[in-house]
Amino acid sequence: YPSGGLVVTQLDIQPGECIKVKGKILPDAKGFAVNVGKDSSTLMLHFNPRFNCHGDVNTIVCNSKDDGTWGQEDRIADFPFQHGDKIEICISFSETEATVKLPELEFQFPNRLGMEKIQYLAVEGDFKVKAIKFS
Numbered sequence: 427y428p429s430g431g432l433v434v435t436q437l438d439i440q441p442g443e444c445i446k447v448k449g450k451i452l453p454d455a456k457g458f459a460v461n462v463g464k465d466s467s468t469l470m471l472h473f474n475p476r477f478n479c480h481g482d483v484n485t486i487v488c489n490s491k492d493d494g495t496w497g498q499e500d501r502i503a504d505f506p507f508q509h510g511d512k513i514e515i516c517i518s519f520s521e522t523e524a525t526v527k528l529p530e531l532e533f534q535f536p537n538r539l540g541m542e543k544i545q546y547l548a549v550e551g552d553f554k555v556k557a558i559k560f561s
C-alpha cells in the first residue's frame with residue numbers, strides 16, 4: 427500500500443477504551459489496513475481486509491508484528507465489505523485480546539504482545555478516513 431495514509435502517534439489508549447475509524451472504501455479498492463499498537467514495527471493488530479491482493483480475494487487477514495517481525499496470520503471467515511461502502515471500525519482491547527466491531531461482524535484477535543496501551547494508529551491502502559474518535 428503506498429504510504430501517505432493517516433498516522434496518529436503519542437496516543438495513550440487504555441484497555442476498554444474504543445478507537446473508532448469512520449471512512450469510505452474506495453470503489454476500486456484492492457485492500458486496506460488498520461494498524462494499532464506501539465509504533466509501525468510493533469503492532470497489536472494489523473487488520474487487513476483484502477478485496478484482491480497478496481493472493482487473497484475477499485478475505486480479512488489479521489496479524490501482529492513484534493519489533494518488525496510478522497506473527498502468524500489469522501484469516502477471518504466473513505467479509506462484510508463491498509467497494510464504496512461507508513463503514514465504521516471500532517477497535518478495543520484487554521490484556522488478553524483485541525476486539526474488532528464492524529457492521530455485521532465482531533471478532534477477537536489475541537493480544538499476543540500483552541500490550542497494556544495503544545500509542546499508535548495507522549490506516550493504509552484504499553480507504554478514505556472521514557473521522558476518527560477515541561472514547
Ligand SMILES: C=CCO[C@@H]1O[C@H](CO)[C@@H](O[C@@H]2O[C@H](CO)[C@H](O)[C@H](OCc3cn(-c4n[nH]c(N)n4)nn3)[C@H]2O)[C@H](O)[C@H]1NC(C)=O
Pocket residue numbers: 427428429472474480481487488489496499
Ligand atoms: C503464500 C505465500 C507466502 O505467504 C504470504 O506472505 C505474504 C508476505 O508476508 C503475506 O502478505 C503480507 O501479510 C502481512 C500480514 O501478515 C501484511 O498484510 C503484508 O502487507 C503489509 C504491508 C505491506 N506494505 C507495503 N507494501 N508496499 C508498501 N509501500 N507498503 N505495508 N504494509 C503482506 O505483504 C501473505 O498474507 C501470505 N499469504 C498467505 C496465504 O500466507
